[in-house]
Amino acid sequence: MKKIAIIPGDGIGKEVTREVRQLLDVYRRDAGLPIELWDLNLGADRYLSAGLTMPEDVLSTIGKDCQAVFLGALGDPRVPGHEHARDILFGLRFGLDLYANIRPVRALDDRLVPLKGKRAEQIDFVVFRENTEGAYANIGGQLRRGTADEVLWLRVFREVRELYPEIESDHMYVDALCLRMVQAPEEFQVIVTNNLFGDIVTDLAAALQGGLGMAASANVHAANGEAVAMFEPVHGSAPALAGKDVANPFAAFLTTGMMLGHLGWPGEERRIESAVARAIAERQCTPDVGGSLGTRAAGARLREQIQRSFQGTPVPQG
Numbered sequence: 001m002k003k004i005a006i007i008p009g010d011g012i013g014k015e016v017t018r019e020v021r022q023l024l025d026v027y028r029r030d031a032g033l034p035i036e037l038w039d040l041n042l043g044a045d046r047y048l049s050a051g052l053t054m055p056e057d058v059l060s061t062i063g064k065d066c067q068a069v070f071l072g073a074l075g076d077p078r079v080p081g082h083e084h085a086r087d088i089l090f091g092l093r094f095g096l097d098l099y100a101n102i103r104p105v106r107a108l109d110d111r112l113v114p115l116k117g118k119r120a121e122q123i124d125f126v127v128f129r130e131n132t133e134g135a136y137a138n139i140g141g142q143l144r145r146g147t148a149d150e151v152l153w154l155r156v157f158r159e160v161r162e163l164y165p166e167i168e169s170d171h172m173y174v175d176a177l178c179l180r181m182v183q184a185p186e187e188f189q190v191i192v193t194n195n196l197f198g199d200i201v202t203d204l205a206a207a208l209q210g211g212l213g214m215a216a217s218a219n220v221h222a223a224n225g226e227a228v229a230m231f232e233p234v235h236g237s238a239p240a241l242a243g244k245d246v247a248n249p250f251a252a253f254l255t256t257g258m259m260l261g262h263l264g265w266p267g268e269e270r271r272i273e274s275a276v277a278r279a280i281a282e283r284q285c286t287p288d289v290g291g292s293l294g295t296r297a298a299g300a301r302l303r304e305q306i307q308r309s310f311q312g313t314p315v316p317q318g
């Protein structure tokens with residue numbers, strides 16, 4: 001049994017997480033997937049009503065008992081200092097040492113690519129963003145200089161490159177990288193970058209794949225899948241869209257696919273991605289990606305399609 005903590009958070013985070021929650025129920029009920037869901041009522045509402053952000057015991061239970069956390073989004077105009085968001089998001093990222101942020105960037109339809117003359121197949125890469133250091137941790141420049149953990153990007157890059165001569169690699173400054181991502185995105189398969197640049201570069205990457213409504217991410221400690229990992233759509237709580245049933249739930253669904261892949265069901269990541277690609281092609285989607293459905297209707301159509309696909313290709317129990 002895999003245990004998943006679910007934190008809807010704020011704004012559209014709550015709406016897209018409601019859709020994900022129902023998809024996970026479909027997986028439990030109709031596909032017999034051995035997952036247990038732990039709903040956590042954490043976010044601005046809880047902070048404003050009870051002063052609670054991320055209780056210590058909840059964080060330690062997540063670290064001990066859960067294999068994954070799904071987080072909607074955090075950020076609420078009633079909390080301008082972002083106190084709750086900082087405690088919850090950074091509590092999870094730093095508290096569980098989720099040092100790698102993984103952002104697949106794949107355009108699922110030609111129509112979603114905003115670059116003239118480029119096709120969906122030319123947008124297919126992964127960004128690895130360092131997740132716990134740099135400007136967002138109030139630390140700039142070199143870290144732990146002179147120790148085994150010294151942070152000097154270029155020297156380490158050159159040393160590691162020597163170990164893998166079969167992998168073609170290049171160092172690029174971030175301004176040149178942004179230019180190239182727009183001119184020739186097909187040149188990239190993997191981008192490794194630091195926390196601050198990663199934040200910016202991944203929003204540019206999201207634009208290449210159809211916008212923030214299509215961008216998924218994982219925060220992991222190690223590649224071996226043993227430690228708890230956190231999964232969140234790249235978008236924020238978009239307060240201007242909240243409560244209007246217009247938020248695109250597909251970034252959250254694609255994120256759920258990454259989570260199921262991480263938990264040992266890689267076929268489900270592919271199943272969810274194909275269902276999303278089909279929904280986009282058939283315009284069974286929200287207005288930001290060319291459809292006319294609301295969040296609930298787009299979510300329900302996608303779940304129906306996934307449910308139907310269980311008959312053709314059952315879910316392996318792992």
Ligand SMILES: NC(=O)c1ccc[n+]([C@@H]2O[C@H](COP(=O)([O-])OP(=O)(O)OC[C@H]3O[C@@H](n4cnc5c(N)ncnc54)[C@H](O)[C@@H]3O)[C@@H](O)[C@H]2O)c1
Nearest residue numbers: 073074075076212213234235236237238239247248249288
């Ligand atoms: N990891 C997180 O929880 C996270 C990430 C980014 C921003 N935030 C917070 O979210 C709040 C709003 O931030 P922001 O406006 O800069 O970024 P945002 O991602 O919330 O929204 C930016 C714009 O992108 C579009 N958009 C985003 N998600 C969408 C979706 N699912 N469907 C359709 N359109 C979508 C909307 O036009 C929206 O106005 C702030 O409080 C910020 O701190 C949280």
